[in-house]
Amino acid sequence: MNAALPQQDELDRRLVLATQAGLPLVERPYDALAEQCGMPAAEVQRRLAAMLARGAIRRIGAVPNHYALGYTANGMSVWDVDDACIAELGARVGRLPGVTHCYQRPRHLPLWPYNLFAMLHGRDRPAVLEQVAEIRALLGPACRAHEVLFSTRILKKTGLRLGS
Amino acid sequence: MRETRAVLDALDRAIINRLQGDFPLCDEPYAELGRALGVDAAxxxxxxxxxxxxxxxxxFGPMFQVERMGGRYLLAALAVPEARYEEVAARVNADHAVAHNYRRxxxxxxxxxxxxxxxxxxxxxxxxLEAATGLAVYAFPKEREFFVEMKLTV
Structure with missing residues (x-):
């Protein structure tokens, strides 16, 4: 992690702390942050742009609550895929339109034989299950087993919280 | 946490769709985005x-990529006995390192x-978390990332 630290200096850290709950809802939000963090307004925009450029900030925007938007079915589809094929097949699954996250993760045998995780969102469970069928067809014989774990309750959802 | 569908008008929908992309970095970003949406900053x-x-x-704000700042994310799971579910959920949620938690x-x-x-x-x-719950934490670190983007059209 120390390799990542030189670019993450104290002023950047102040900006992270000041914005992790959200961007100020005032006409000149970056000026408000400048005052809060003790740096010139132009410096706030420059630092945010630099963090965007190096990927420390993925984007500045909104996170919708998918339940409130009618995407009430959220299925974590998990697949036991032949290790020899997972790089190529995982990339193809990740490009399907309904897939929002797609990762290779470790198995925990015998309880958990699955090594490919594809998160699916739909307006209802049948819509998600159609996506599952599409992935099953794409994976073909390289897939030995799969399951869909629907989320039945959000227990907690907050953004990143760094200590201050 | 809201678990029911909200009533949204056309402007709400336009704002949500637009803000899943990039918010402007300029002196008056709400005014600039508002011009694209046909409304004023207020x-x-x-x-x-x-x-x-x-x-x-x-x-609403910057989405930090913790790993690029030296931090780490980890997906993890517990096998919770039904009788203990609420108690364990409370213990897990109380930990400041837990960003999201879902029942599946x-x-x-x-x-x-x-x-x-x-x-x-x-x-x-x-x-x-193992000490607080008395349960084994199953860790699912990502070994390879194929795609990450959360875009919903409303």
Whole structure:
């Protein structure tokens, strides 16, 4: 992690702390942050742009609550895929339109034989299950087993919280 | 946490769709974005505040990539006995490293994401959760990322 630290200096850290709950809802939000963090307004925009450029900030925007938007079915589809094929097949699954996250993760045998995780969102469970069928067809014989774990309750959802 | 569908008008929808992309970096970003949406800055700010208050938006601001700042994310799961579910959920949710937590239908029935500032903090968080719950934490670190983007059209 120390390799990542030189670019993450104290002023950047102040900006992270000041914005992790959200961007100020005032006409000149970056000026408000400048005052809060003790740096010139132009410096706030420059630092945010630099963090965007190096990927420390993925984007500045909104996170919708998918339940409130009618995407009430959220299925974590998990697949036991032949290790020899997972790089190529995982990339193809990740490009399907309904897939929002797609990762290779470790198995925990015998309880958990699955090594490919594809998160699916739909307006209802049948819509998600159609996506599952599409992935099953794409994976073909390289897939030995799969399951869909629907989320039945959000227990907690907050953004990143760094200590201050 | 809101779990029912919200009533949204055309402007709400336009704002949500537009803000899944990039918010401007300029002196008056709400005014600039508002021009694209045909509203003034005050209207846009009021709508954002309303959607945040109502839970239509869970967050508005920079999305930090913890790993690029030296931090770590980890997906992890617990197999929680039904009789202990609420108690364990409360213990897990109380830990500041837990960013999201979902109930899912499986023997592994509690799935959460840890977000921490250092690799060491990740191990500490897992140990803390095991001590707090008396249950084994199943860790699912990502070994390869194929795609990450959350875009919903409303």
């Amino acid at each position: 209207t846009l700010i009021a709508r954002l505040r309303k959607m945040l208050d109502e839970g239509v938006l869970t967050r 239908d499986h023997a592994l029935n509690m799935w959460f994401v840890l977000a921490v500032e250092t690799p060491e903090a990740l191990d500490q968080a897992c140990a803390r």
